[in-house]
Amino acid sequence: MQVFILICLSLIVLSAAASGLPGCDNQVAIGDRGVVVERATGSVVIVNSTSQEVLCRINGLGDLSHASMVFSRDEQFAYVFGRDGGLSKVDVLNGRLQKRIIQSGNAIGGAITQDGKIIAVSNYEPGGVRLFSAADLKAIASIPANTKQFPDGSKVVGLTDAPGNQLIFSLYNAGEIWQANLDDPAHPVITKYRQIGSLPYDALISPDGRYYMAGLFGEDGIAKLDLWYPEKGVQKILLDYGKGDRKLPVYKMPHLEGWAFANDFVFLPAMGRHQLLVVSKHGWQLAGRIQLLGQPVFAMARPDARQIWVNFAYPDNHWLQVIDTKSLTVVKKLQPGPGVMHMEFTPRGEHVWVSVRDKNQVKIYDTRTFQLLKTLSVEQPSGIFFTARAHQIGL
Amino acid sequence: MQVFILICLSLIVLSAAASGLPGCDNQVAIGDRGVVVERATGSVVIVNSTSQEVLCRINGLGDLSHASMVFSRDEQFAYVFGRDGGLSKVDVLNGRLQKRIIQSGNAIGGAITQDGKIIAVSNYEPGGVRLFSAADLKAIASIPANTKQFPDGSKVVGLTDAPGNQLIFSLYNAGEIWQANLDDPAHPVITKYRQIGSLPYDALISPDGRYYMAGLFGEDGIAKLDLWYPEKGVQKILLDYGKGDRKLPVYKMPHLEGWAFANDFVFLPAMGRHQLLVVSKHGWQLAGRIQLLGQPVFAMARPDARQIWVNFAYPDNHWLQVIDTKSLTVVKKLQPGPGVMHMEFTPRGEHVWVSVRDKNQVKIYDTRTFQLLKTLSVEQPSGIFFTARAHQIGL
Numbered sequence: 001m002q003v004f005i006l007i008c009l010s011l012i013v014l015s016a017a018a019s020g021l022p023g024c025d026n027q028v029a030i031g032d033r034g035v036v037v038e039r040a041t042g043s044v045v046i047v048n049s050t051s052q053e054v055l056c057r058i059n060g061l062g063d064l065s066h067a068s069m070v071f072s073r074d075e076q077f078a079y080v081f082g083r084d085g086g087l088s089k090v091d092v093l094n095g096r097l098q099k100r101i102i103q104s105g106n107a108i109g110g111a112i113t114q115d116g117k118i119i120a121v122s123n124y125e126p127g128g129v130r131l132f133s134a135a136d137l138k139a140i141a142s143i144p145a146n147t148k149q150f151p152d153g154s155k156v157v158g159l160t161d162a163p164g165n166q167l168i169f170s171l172y173n174a175g176e177i178w179q180a181n182l183d184d185p186a187h188p189v190i191t192k193y194r195q196i197g198s199l200p201y202d203a204l205i206s207p208d209g210r211y212y213m214a215g216l217f218g219e220d221g222i223a224k225l226d227l228w229y230p231e232k233g234v235q236k237i238l239l240d241y242g243k244g245d246r247k248l249p250v251y252k253m254p255h256l257e258g259w260a261f262a263n264d265f266v267f268l269p270a271m272g273r274h275q276l277l278v279v280s281k282h283g284w285q286l287a288g289r290i291q292l293l294g295q296p297v298f299a300m301a302r303p304d305a306r307q308i309w310v311n312f313a314y315p316d317n318h319w320l321q322v323i324d325t326k327s328l329t330v331v332k333k334l335q336p337g338p339g340v341m342h343m344e345f346t347p348r349g350e351h352v353w354v355s356v357r358d359k360n361q362v363k364i365y366d367t368r369t370f371q372l373l374k375t376l377s378v379e380q381p382s383g384i385f386f387t388a389r390a391h392q393i394g395l
Numbered sequence: 396m397q398v399f400i401l402i403c404l405s406l407i408v409l410s411a412a413a414s415g416l417p418g419c420d421n422q423v424a425i426g427d428r429g430v431v432v433e434r435a436t437g438s439v440v441i442v443n444s445t446s447q448e449v450l451c452r453i454n455g456l457g458d459l460s461h462a463s464m465v466f467s468r469d470e471q472f473a474y475v476f477g478r479d480g481g482l483s484k485v486d487v488l489n490g491r492l493q494k495r496i497i498q499s500g501n502a503i504g505g506a507i508t509q510d511g512k513i514i515a516v517s518n519y520e521p522g523g524v525r526l527f528s529a530a531d532l533k534a535i536a537s538i539p540a541n542t543k544q545f546p547d548g549s550k551v552v553g554l555t556d557a558p559g560n561q562l563i564f565s566l567y568n569a570g571e572i573w574q575a576n577l578d579d580p581a582h583p584v585i586t587k588y589r590q591i592g593s594l595p596y597d598a599l600i601s602p603d604g605r606y607y608m609a610g611l612f613g614e615d616g617i618a619k620l621d622l623w624y625p626e627k628g629v630q631k632i633l634l635d636y637g638k639g640d641r642k643l644p645v646y647k648m649p650h651l652e653g654w655a656f657a658n659d660f661v662f663l664p665a666m667g668r669h670q671l672l673v674v675s676k677h678g679w680q681l682a683g684r685i686q687l688l689g690q691p692v693f694a695m696a697r698p699d700a701r702q703i704w705v706n707f708a709y710p711d712n713h714w715l716q717v718i719d720t721k722s723l724t725v726v727k728k729l730q731p732g733p734g735v736m737h738m739e740f741t742p743r744g745e746h747v748w749v750s751v752r753d754k755n756q757v758k759i760y761d762t763r764t765f766q767l768l769k770t771l772s773v774e775q776p777s778g779i780f781f782t783a784r785a786h787q788i789g790l
């Protein structure tokens with residue numbers, strides 16, 4: 001019997017490796033795997049962050065010119081939200097597309113509930129949030145984002161899970177933040193925060209699930225909701241962070257994913273300015289600005305919060321800058337190549353993976369020595385997502 | 396070929412399930428698995444936190460009357476530190492003991508380095524720290540804990556990894572904290588902090604890897620090292636937290652694992668007192684005390700830091716109390732049964748698993764409703780460890 005099993009195992013491994021890549025072996029653990037979006041080809045590759053290699057490629061995910069994803073609690077499945085409203089369930093263990101549906105005309109992101117049972121997608125066309133079963137992608141419920149002023153619905157952005165099996169999201173056109181309790185997912189119970197500010201364009205929840213912050217496009221400022229004290233409502237902070245500045249044309253909206261508390265500060269990319277904003281957690285006042293070489297897109301904290309890595313909008317998107325959160329200064333400038341799209345830290349922070357779209361490369365750096373450790377071939381890479389996200393609130 | 400593979404797979408699954416338990420299937424993802432120590436029988440069981448069941452049992456791990464463990468970065472392996480100095484490498488995917496060595500006479504805990512390559516074990520007999528290859532448990536180096544006053548060496552406790560591929564640990568007898576850089580693991584470079592206080596008995600690093608805090612047994616107080624400012628040295632805080640109190644005999648030392656920052660406070664179990672200490676992060680002064688029904692052993696924060704769950708030393712070890720970190724009051728008292736040993740939260744905090752030694756049960760509670768969800772049969776359970784720990788600094 002044992003010999004027979006061994007033969008079986010070998011045959012299975014052989015068949016998995018029949019492509020050019022090593023293959024996605026389903027008999028190893030995948031806690032160190034990740035998924036990289038190939039934005040132009042509607043494909044993703046599965047990578048391994050220990051061996052630092054591309055394992056296999058999965059095609060047929062539609063328009064991934066913008067895409068993000070969340071993971072099932074066992075890490076086996078990535079739920080990919082594509083620009084065309086496609087929702088794809090990718091099997092990270094076996095390296096295959098398990099199911100794909102088109103759930104709307106145009107989508108931007110999504111979330112998985114704390115209990116792992118519901119996938120929520122935030123839509124642009126026709127707007128609103130739709131809920132699906134994580135098991136089979138069957139539709140469970142729909143939350144239209146209609147308001148009096150916007151009876152045809154709002155684009156929804158900044159959708160995230162929150163503790164207590166809740167979802168939180170922002171209505172771009174209507175300027176509202178909605179909180180949905182999913183104890184009975186077929187009948188979400190909604191709490192609405194109105195007039196939170198003009199055009200919230202992205203949002204994120206703090207790693208402990210306490211603060212939900214939405215960046216505003218229509219005015220200077222950030223809308224902040226303290227979920228420990230929802231009765232206080234949404235507060236606008238950093239109201240005049242741009243005062244006196246010459247506002248530049250915005251080449252790309254800054255993303256809020258990856259913001260960090262470090263040293264009692266929160267670091268946020270400024271909109272349309274060459275700055276990283278340093279905000280004091282006590283009173284939520286602007287405590288400083290760090291000058292950058294371009295307009296920041298992502299400002300992401302290393303897991304130990306000692307560094308913030310920043311990438312930039314065109315025409316500076318071949319650079320990376322690293323900020324030291326102790327001295328609040330730029331300590332390093334790197335040039336990975338044209339079209340730096342996204343960064344992802346290994347869970348304990350020793351390495352950072354950087355996607356360099358126009359070079360068809362993912363570059364891996366040591367975050368302490370800034371040494372380039374390895375370059376992987378990936379077709380026009382954008383977002384990089386490690387499976388360890390499965391275990392985090394708000395990712 | 397495909398049919399053949401299918402037959403193979405079925406046979407493998409069948410053979411795995413030949414015991415009474417469902418078996419540890421190696422063709423599923425294990426991001427939601429965990430390992431529970433069976434303290435009296437030298438065994439561990441592999442559990443699944445989604446299906447909430449015991450999958451398989453692994454025997455032959457020696458004396459586990461005290462045990463802790465760390466995980467490999469892919470989550471496949473648990474390195475179990477037993478009381479008899481045994482170091483066991485358990486394959487969580489396949490449910491088997493891969494390797495076991497006896498590395499000393501008496502050990503208490505260990506760590507895995509940030510790069511995942513080195514397993515470090517802190518020893519009581521003969522003291523010191525030993526380093527092993529995570530791949531094959533081959534000995535790499537030994538760090539004797541000898542000092543002038545204690546030429547025969549010190550017991551080592553509170554061993555943890557720190558960012559930058561470092562280890563930190565405390566010398567119980569000598570009252571020192573040592574920091575080891577493992578860039579060249581065969582030749583660790585040691586920085587020593589002397590006279591940090593009397594008899595450090597346990598320690599932990601904050602989730603961001605910044606603060607190392609060691610509880611003192613020989614005096615009231617906590618030794619705190621800020622790794623962002625090592626030049627400031629070790630500072631003693633909470634020097635007189637017991638002033639005026641009647642000191643009770645200590646039935647069991649409080650453990651520091653699981654401490655939390657919440658609402659700008661740190662929560663620590665008091666030694667020999669029926670109290671949880673509330674420490675302000677600003678100035679590190681005692682900000683309050685929360686009266687408890689017994690001597691706390693573990694005081695563990697739910698991942699969203701909204702609750703602290705506390706278990707107790709004999710004669711109160713059949714209770715659990717839950718503290719609300721917003722109101723700083725006890726909001727719930729539960730009675731899981733005699734011999735409550737340890738608790739572990741699911742990574743996003745919706746459930747807590749509690750080991751009830753004298754009932755041979757692990758109980759699973761909903762942390763929001765406090766409802767008992769399920770009771771599992773486990774032989775004298777103590778420590779519970781989910782695989783998601785693989786991705787965290789200091790766990």
Ligand code: DHE
Binds near residue numbers: 122
């Ligand atoms: C609201 C929003 C989210 C959060 C999703 C959620 O709520 O789950 C998001 C996430 C993302 C995420 C997921 C971040 C994460 O860490 O989870 C990535 C990698 C990403 C890479 C890009 N985004 Fe994104 N992005 C927008 C909006 C958003 N992007 C835009 O409005 C914008 C400016 C215009 C657009 O083209 O739609 C835009 C352009 C980009 C890019 O140009 C980026 C850099 C590269 C690319 O290939 O599209 N966006």
Ligand code: DHE
Binds near residue numbers: 462463553596776
């Ligand atoms: C120093 C130390 C650690 C940290 C390990 C490391 O550095 O990695 C530790 C960890 C632990 C951990 C791992 C905690 C974690 O979350 O990582 C557990 C579950 C644990 C359950 C117990 N410990 Fe523990 N424990 C001691 C010391 C320690 N225990 C003692 O000195 C004490 C009081 C006496 C003894 O018996 O050795 C003691 C009794 C107990 C128990 O009675 C507990 C509650 C149940 C049991 O079965 O032993 N100790």
